[in-house]
Amino acid sequence: MGLSAPFWPSIQPFDVRRSALVIIDMQVDFCAPGGWVDQLGEDVSNTRAVIGPIAEALADARAAGMVVVHTREGHKPDLSDLPANKQWRTRAHGLGIGDRGASGRILVQGEPGWQIIPELAPRPGEIIIDKPGKSSFYRTDLEDQLRALGITCLVVTGVTSDCCVQSTIRDGFERGFECVLLADCTAAVETQNHLATLDILSAFGGRWGKISDRFAFRQVIAGAGRGG
């Protein structure tokens, strides 16, 4: 798409010790057959198409010893952290957050649909963030954990680009993290909204986040390993 060339690697020197790979909401409910989005009859091909690319980026990050963060959107079983309007909007689809579907209660912690898909299962030692909102920073300890580890750069992947990914990048920028979105490791249900998100992120010269891809990510990791 020609979007990555002007931006990456703008963060120099790239330091794998100060960078985290963030994988957003790759949960059954969003991107697996039988999950919530699939049960709604919506097309999960876009969100499924990025599983392989994310797995590659994840393997590279693990090999480089980078911090890895997995997020899960979900609510407590008593739904005490679910805003009334959020529940109402999802119920308009016929099957809302908290309702029981084929993969358990939709986006409820502990349910089968809420789990991260097996292809991208977290390993021991990796950070898992449970979030009630769209932003990975809202009512989570993500910022504290990143600061404690000295992380300053977030390499962002996951779904969906127009929703939780965009919220996390905006909030990451606000907190002073350098954010880079791997465009081939993120997707939206509607391609139009995905492309619009990439265009929006290019506003003000990429102030909120840069755009790159997994190949450039691999190269920059290799470069960082040789440099210092």
Added chain:
Amino acid sequence: MPRSGPALAHKSVAADPYSWPFDGQWSSGDTALLLLGLQQCAVDALQAREAVLAARDLLLLAHEQDIAIYAARREAGPDSDAAPAAWQWARDIALPEDAEIITHAGDNAFYRTGLEASLRSAGIRNLLIAGLPTDGLVHATQRTANDMGFECLAISDACAGTTPARHAAQLRITIFGNGLFGAVADLAAVRAALNPA
């Protein structure tokens, strides 16, 4: 803000993708107008006078209705090359004396400000949102408000984006999935829903 008697409920606003607010419950007592980034530098950079004039009309309407007004502005940072005057409120905007002013450093009126606490303590649950740019401060602030559970309505013609395409796309994303981030309406729809002042 001094209020006289209990606030009357307004009619639902004809909005996309649903009649706003979701539960039909809004009055001048539980609703605030958030005016975001209506600073002359932004108006000039985005050539957004038309949106500012709509925001001005919205402000007048809201004030007539005794709806609380919050106006957020970005501080001029030390690396800003804009003249200090450029960071002032837009020339077309005259804030009422009882408007609450929020000053923020970045592109989100909630981050490290007292905005949420102020809205909560005032009993606000619904937000009318307008300002500049649609795809910057406005949408970032609306996303945070939405995560907080506020019921948000972006007033489309009282916002302008960094480009017209991004403005339209950001509002399209706002209403995706039956309103992931709230609803969108124009000024006329808000006006039609309000009780006679």
